[in-house]
Amino acid sequence: MNGHSDSLLQVRGLKKHFAARGLLSLLSVRTWVRAVDGISFYVRPGETFSLVGESGCGKTTTAKLLLLLEQPTAGNIYFDGQDINQLKGSELRRYRSLVQAVFQDPWSSLNPRMRASSIIAEPLVVNHKPPKQEVQRRVEQLLMDVGLEPAAAANYPHEFSGGQRQRVAVARALALNPRLIVLDEPVSALDVSIRAQIMNLLRDLQRKYGMSYFLIAHNLATVRYLSHQVAVMYLGLIVEQATSEELFTKPLHPYTKALISAALPTQPGVQQERILLSGEVPSATHPPSGCRFHTRCPFVFDRCAVEAPQLRELAPGHTVACHLY
Amino acid sequence: MGDTLILQVRDLKTYFFTKRGVGKAVDGVSFDLRRGETLGLVGESGCGKSMTCLSVMRLHPGPAARILSGQVLLHGEELLQKTEKEMRKLRGKHIAMILQDPMTALNPVFTIGNQLAEPLRIHQKLRGHRLLQRAIELLRMLQIPAAESRLKSFPHQFSGGMRQRAVSSIALSCDPEVIVADEPTTSLDVTIQAAFLELLKEIQRRSNLAILFVTHDFGVVARMCDRVAVMYAGKIIETADTQRLFSTPAHPYTEALLKSVPEVNVQIDRLYTIEGQPPSIYDLPAGCPFAPRCPYVEDRCRQEFPPVKQVANSHTVSCWRHV
Ligand SMILES: Nc1ncnc2c1ncn2[C@@H]1O[C@H](COP(=O)(O)OP(=O)(O)OP(=O)(O)O)[C@@H](O)[C@H]1O
Numbered sequence: 001m002n003g004h005s006d007s008l009l010q011v012r013g014l015k016k017h018f019a020a021r022g023l024l025s026l027l028s029v030r031t032w033v034r035a036v037d038g039i040s041f042y043v044r045p046g047e048t049f050s051l052v053g054e055s056g057c058g059k060t061t062t063a064k065l066l067l068l069l070e071q072p073t074a075g076n077i078y079f080d081g082q083d084i085n086q087l088k089g090s091e092l093r094r095y096r097s098l099v100q101a102v103f104q105d106p107w108s109s110l111n112p113r114m115r116a117s118s119i120i121a122e123p124l125v126v127n128h129k130p131p132k133q134e135v136q137r138r139v140e141q142l143l144m145d146v147g148l149e150p151a152a153a154a155n156y157p158h159e160f161s162g163g164q165r166q167r168v169a170v171a172r173a174l175a176l177n178p179r180l181i182v183l184d185e186p187v188s189a190l191d192v193s194i195r196a197q198i199m200n201l202l203r204d205l206q207r208k209y210g211m212s213y214f215l216i217a218h219n220l221a222t223v224r225y226l227s228h229q230v231a232v233m234y235l236g237l238i239v240e241q242a243t244s245e246e247l248f249t250k251p252l253h254p255y256t257k258a259l260i261s262a263a264l265p266t267q268p269g270v271q272q273e274r275i276l277l278s279g280e281v282p283s284a285t286h287p288p289s290g291c292r293f294h295t296r297c298p299f300v301f302d303r304c305a306v307e308a309p310q311l312r313e314l315a316p317g318h319t320v321a322c323h324l325y
Numbered sequence: 326m327g328d329t330l331i332l333q334v335r336d337l338k339t340y341f342f343t344k345r346g347v348g349k350a351v352d353g354v355s356f357d358l359r360r361g362e363t364l365g366l367v368g369e370s371g372c373g374k375s376m377t378c379l380s381v382m383r384l385h386p387g388p389a390a391r392i393l394s395g396q397v398l399l400h401g402e403e404l405l406q407k408t409e410k411e412m413r414k415l416r417g418k419h420i421a422m423i424l425q426d427p428m429t430a431l432n433p434v435f436t437i438g439n440q441l442a443e444p445l446r447i448h449q450k451l452r453g454h455r456l457l458q459r460a461i462e463l464l465r466m467l468q469i470p471a472a473e474s475r476l477k478s479f480p481h482q483f484s485g486g487m488r489q490r491a492v493s494s495i496a497l498s499c500d501p502e503v504i505v506a507d508e509p510t511t512s513l514d515v516t517i518q519a520a521f522l523e524l525l526k527e528i529q530r531r532s533n534l535a536i537l538f539v540t541h542d543f544g545v546v547a548r549m550c551d552r553v554a555v556m557y558a559g560k561i562i563e564t565a566d567t568q569r570l571f572s573t574p575a576h577p578y579t580e581a582l583l584k585s586v587p588e589v590n591v592q593i594d595r596l597y598t599i600e601g602q603p604p605s606i607y608d609l610p611a612g613c614p615f616a617p618r619c620p621y622v623e624d625r626c627r628q629e630f631p632p633v634k635q636v637a638n639s640h641t642v643s644c645w646r647h648v
């Protein structure tokens with residue numbers, strides 16, 4: 001296996017196609033939703049790798065593949081050099097404990113009938129069956145790590161605010177000392193003033209414990225704040241990837257530029273190059289020919305509709321799929 | 326013409342009466358809206374933005390929600406004294422609302438064309454060919470492609486962005502003077518949102534529309550609004566011109582909010598945070614509702630709600646620091 005020896009997680013040529021429901025499948029015409037259509041990337045230890053892109057482009061599907069909640073149609077995911085879809089027995093259990101997740105909705109992701117202490121301790125108890133006292137000590141430590149009072153252990157989810165619930169979800173994800181945490185829109189359901197609290201918490205925990213994050217967010221400012229590497233996805237494909245700094249200061253792909261220009265500056269009167277896109281996001285069932293972005297791209301030319309651009313490295317560590325370059 | 330007052334809201338109070346007690350959802354809200362102007366109403370979830378809009382439209386969810394007092398003047402006419410029948414005549418024609426979730430605003434069993442035709446038939450008495458022409462014109466104005474054939478589509482056959490434009494075309498159909506838009510783009514993707522906002526501004530420029538624009542996104546405020554009113558726990562705590570609010574916020578909450586929002590074009594090392602969370606409307610603290618989280622809190626803040634003070638031209642704030 002080639003690749004980057006310093007990576008924790010490597011994804012190569014990953015695809016996930018779903019059989020489409022709806023009218024056509026009733027007529028037994030086989031159509032596929034090409035949710036993820038051949039993506040490759042790697043995540044380094046202690047770093048945050050982020051996927052950005054609009055609704056339906058395949059971000060959550062990618063996360064589910066990493067979490068073994070879906071089987072890939074093609075491609076491989078390697079963790080510590082091992083293909084995660086080949087893992088069995090104790091190695092599979094080890095993977096499941098080293099890779100944890102925090103989801104968007106802190107209202108539905110926690111079991112309403114369990115106290116915070118049991119929610120947080122559950123992965124620990126299931127995996128290691130430690131003595132009661134040790135569990136209690138660990139829960140206290142975890143609550144402290146996420147900025148909650150030890151007394152919060154006795155509360156049920158409905159007794160917490162949205163931000164506090166997300167803290168409980170983070171504590172649970174930390175319980176087994178994971179090396180990777182998948183964060184699917186961890187702050188987008190939270191209020192503005194609470195969002196900053198959770199973003200700082202995530203950043204502090206990474207600095208303290210050195211785990212990697214696989215972050216999904218549609219808010220680019222959130223991504224910029226937390227990420228080391230960023231990949232931009234459009235209709236199942238990565239169209240641009242670079243370090244966070246490079247991507248936000250020197251975006252090259254027209255779609256990335258449009259996304260950044262749409263992520264309005266929070267100051268009035270700050271003028272910047274605006275790239276407005278016309279048209280709707282095409283369906284992942286019938287992605288456009290050639291460059292999938294060509295139906296909305298302001299720079300489209302002849303070649304774009306016929307030939308799919310390949311990802312090319314235009315600067316060290318900065319790859320782009322666009323015929324302009 | 327650009328400076329004529331069209332909507333005035335004075336000391337509006339809408340409370341919830343439930344098993345939990347009395348919830349002060351809207352607790353003495355006042356603002357003015359002028360022709361051709363966009364006033365942003367910003368604040369965190371639950372602070373009372375939607376209830377303010379619904380109360381102005383007289384669409385608040387009764388019987389639990391009751392408007393206790395205040396005035397809502399449209400062209401100087403008091404809306405709170407009108408009967409439901411009189412309100413129905415006004416809604417759509419003079420003042421219309423765009424809801425946050427376009428799916429709840431549209432009826433799934435009727436075509437877009439049907440839903441668009443209804444207000445045109447009622448308010449503008451259009452029939453037949455002229456009705457059809459106007460409906461097509463409206464969809465075109467909102468840049469819905471293939472407008473003629475789209476009239477026969479059902480809401481679920483539209484994408485999110487198209488639904489929001491369909492809802493907006495219905496709201497704009499009878500040329501209202503005021504649009505109340507409650508987070509109209511929150512459910513949209515960013516590139517679709519950007520296009521929608523441009524379109525709305527364009528329509529506003531053409532028809533001198535006044536817009537009350539609810540959002541919790543300061544980026545959207547920066548792009549859309551002429552003036553901003555910041556809400557916290559049922560009250561407007563600061564109002565200013567957009568530029569002024571961003572450059573010199575006067576209220577500690579506004580200041581803290583602006584500092585805690587990360588920006589896409591700057592890399593920062595640490596986000597500023599406001600500790601704690603907004604109070605429950607069923608259990609508001611005495612005095613200033615921001616006091617439990619405020620870094621500048623003093624004794625009198627906990628005793629009495631600060632009066633509204635003008636700190637500059639068209640810049641008002643409710644905070645004891647400015648009294
Ligand atoms: N189980 C499934 N069966 C069929 N199609 C699916 C399934 N799960 C996802 N899809 C489709 O795959 C595509 C990618 O979905 P995914 O959930 O990964 O998007 P996303 O990027 O996470 O979007 P969002 O930002 O809205 O969360 C979409 O077109 C979606 O409708």
Ligand SMILES: Nc1ncnc2c1ncn2[C@@H]1O[C@H](COP(=O)(O)OP(=O)(O)O)[C@@H](O)[C@H]1O
Nearest residue numbers: 341350369370371372373374375376377386606
């Ligand atoms: N139908 C209802 N019954 C009881 N309380 C409600 C209802 N709708 C809203 N509220 C309460 O009224 C307050 C203001 O709500 P809302 O105006 O919807 O806030 P915003 O739009 O600013 O998020 C909130 O505390 C909310 O919980």
Ligand code: SF4
Nearest residue numbers: 291294297304322323
């Ligand atoms: S390949 Fe062509 S259509 Fe695609 S992004 Fe580049 S210029 Fe636009």
Ligand code: SF4
Nearest residue numbers: 613616619626644645
């Ligand atoms: S009145 Fe007092 S507590 Fe309220 S915002 Fe002003 S200084 Fe802070």
Ligand SMILES: [Mg+2]
Nearest residue numbers: 059060061184
């Ligand atoms: Mg998703």
Ligand SMILES: [Mg+2]
Nearest residue numbers: 374375376507
């Ligand atoms: Mg609301």
